[in-house]
């Protein structure tokens with residue numbers, strides 16, 4: 313299992329100067345649903361699921377804007393009474409992929425875990441989702457289990473985990 317050393321250097325950040333990252337608010341839902349529907353098929357979350365995730369779930373829901381337009385989101389869930397964070401969903405608008413925004417959101421997830429004294433981050437990913445798998449492996453997530461026919465279209469998933477260890481700064 314790989315170890316996250318804090319503080320971490322920032323990553324590629326090709327667009328970072330023009331991006332705004334904020335906590336989601338209920339009026340963001342239309343734009344979030346639009347990113348969702350252009351990113352996922354049968355496993356896309358519904359409007360009511362997003363309402364719940366933004367307003368009631370324990371964790372963090374971040375949205376990214378580029379020149380005022382929403383281009384990405386990440387939903388992070390923190391289980392009560394555990395030191396565990398789950399990347400529940402992440403999506404970037406198709407036309408904005410490959411520009412460092414996914415990496416930026418993974419950095420935010422790791423920052424959130426460190427700031428909240430959490431020690432693992434987990435996620436599930438389709439075994440055929442090469443961009444996502446590459447992103448996660450690049451960030452030290454390791455395949456820990458194969459979840460047989462996890463998704464509705466009978467595609468398997470990997471359960472991936474990353475261990476977080478905060479090292480005191482000198």
Ligand SMILES: CC(C)(COP(=O)(O)OP(=O)(O)OC[C@H]1O[C@@H](n2cnc3c(N)ncnc32)[C@H](O)[C@@H]1OP(=O)(O)O)[C@@H](O)C(=O)NCCC(=O)NCCS
Pocket residue numbers: 324351352401402403404405408409410411412413414415416436437438441442443444446447448450
């Ligand atoms: C997976 C996803 C979030 C990546 O976001 P992104 O903003 O395009 O990724 P970035 O530009 O930050 O790339 C970061 C790293 O991810 C990997 N990566 C991104 N796109 C990739 C691709 N098409 N093929 C292979 N690796 C890729 C690379 O390692 C890349 O680092 P590099 O640029 O130094 O090579 C994005 O493709 C997406 O939203 N996909 C649809 C929704 C989805 O599948 N979500 C994940 C569900 S588990």
